[in-house]
Amino acid sequence: MNALPTPGRGSLSDVRVVEIGTSVAAPMATQILGDFGAEVVKVERVGRGDDSRSWAPPDWDGQSVTYLALNRNKRSLALDFKDPRGMGVLEELIRRSDVLVQNLRPGALAALGLTPERIAELNPRLIYCELTGFGPTGPRSGQPAYDPLLQAYSGIVSITGDDGGEPARVPVSILDIGTGMWTALAVFEALRRRERTGSGTHVELSLLQTALTWVSMPLLAVAAGNGVPSRLGSGLAGVVPYGAFPTSDGHVFISAGNDDTWARLCSALDAEHLRSADGFATNRERVQQRTEVVAALSAVTRGFSSEEVLKRLTENKVPCSPVHTLDQVLADEQVRAIGALTPVEHPSVRNFQVVNLPMTFEGAYPSAPTAPPALGADSADVLTEIGLAPNQVTELADSGVVGLAEPAGADAPIRKGDPA
Template identity: 40%
Template structure:
């Protein structure tokens, strides 16, 4: 028996029909905040990411990818392409508040599980659909993949060295943002239902969410009609705000405003730049970014990274090392913030996972159960939630439904 959910969303039950990353990111967040999440997986195969390996979590047969986004969930194997499987889904929905899915547009309707079909039977149901391009528009039928969305959404045109090729971000941000926006939409719909009793559909398109987080670069384009160039690690609107070589490596220097630039110059022997009109204000420094970089590079190469961090922090000037992941997870601040959690796993091993970053003072995220092994909770859920007998469960298993 799994530990009872605790947290601000305890009492809510989520039917999770998602796989890979965008959807599981959304449902893991709901689970961390206390919702009971029932994850439906294909018999024998399960979520695709169970096979995204190596690496495996040490001493288990579970992929690190899957374990990273599926904690606080119960795994039920069920073939929803069969009428018997669909009937089980309908029984589950009698006690579920939220359904999250990331099938292609129209795919679940073939099984009688589309939003319009279910809303008629379960008017309080909150139904979140996460797809590559949303439920409407000319691209709606297309499949969505993270690298594809990064390319079509513009971020690849902004990422990389000025004379290099376009680059995607090193982690699947298109998937992650879609999942988080989906979670935000669900929370808004839960609040609406509290007030009205009505459920609704949340339509999340990965391309939409990608366009939404273009942020200052998107606004730079809308303001000028010009495509922002690739700038490597430089900031499009602030200078100097970039990486610089040091005596023994690299550092990020973030001079966010003119008073900070003045403080930098006075502290490190560059007072003469304050009387140079080419360095007078941030907008002028942005126009002369190549000159700023050429001027400050030899200055930054005069000290080691550690020496610069000590000196810059003393002046309250933004700076930081460029950490490897080994550096990140051994960083004393990351450790003090408890960003790695150890959880017991069904294999009998203890697994490490990256913690939820949301710090709530009264109802913090809970870590009740590590990512489940395939089908770990099938009998438990069918018996205790659906109310099926052992004979009925055995019958479904014999037919290959479970």
């Protein structure tokens, strides 16, 4: 099925990353870096680990899908760094690394002594990425935040959904994942700066700023005096018809971006009467009569199956798309052809697969993914690498400062958590 070339080695293979991450944003950032070849050590709480390990359902053979989706190409060190011995380990790890990414509660790491100043002192070449909800200054800077709450705060919720209905949110974590992507970009930039200056950098990112970037176009439109946009469901402000239309067995997405396409659309659906109906002839008129046009076209599309509408529109060069459900996406021929998902061997999750980083280099995806680690799976190895003797490792493990790997399949049971 997938004839894509095999992955090359990423350019970050000499870059060591420490993640003190939880949930989505920081794990996404370091997963991207790992996909480009970085060696990522994920520092997790002893016993419980990353919050996302306990977010289920959905689960995959007993493990959290969220955790599995965000933690490939990493090693896990279970460490209690609230204990001074654990903090000693963390500091040594920071000394030997190139990048630190953390998204604990604002101020939590500094409260344990790891201020940006202390971190720079430990390792002046370190690139220290601090991820927060609301940013480093201002009245809300200390507040924790979750992706959906920040979607509301940043105006995204106010423009999502149907004008008549309740406000909706974007159902995927575009703030968390987006902040992870921006963090990875910041790391690349900071690495280039370090090549010139020899110095690391303190980089700050926030869900709020990521959100403002998502809404930058409508936000600047408001700044320019265009008025606050209304919620348009699946529609667009400047073009009608554009959006999801009902059929006899579901919905199809139709785009008629200009009057020629509108004409072809009407003809394709045997609806010539709509084409130049009163006030329907030009896009400008149709935008003014949005409700009427959508109702009239919906009445037509309801008379056909989705398959029939798509066939007729495609034949008439009217841009259109099925409104796929996620099971249809998984089975889709195009999705399979580009090799977007890759099976990965996992000790306990059957048929595990990952969604590849969305880019190819000379036709190859950048990484050969490894399975997300069990909690503490690499604790002993990492401690040994930073210079601890076997008896020191045992001592730290016995005193609960470090968590060692559980036997495969013996992960902590999934607990209910706050998947925000």
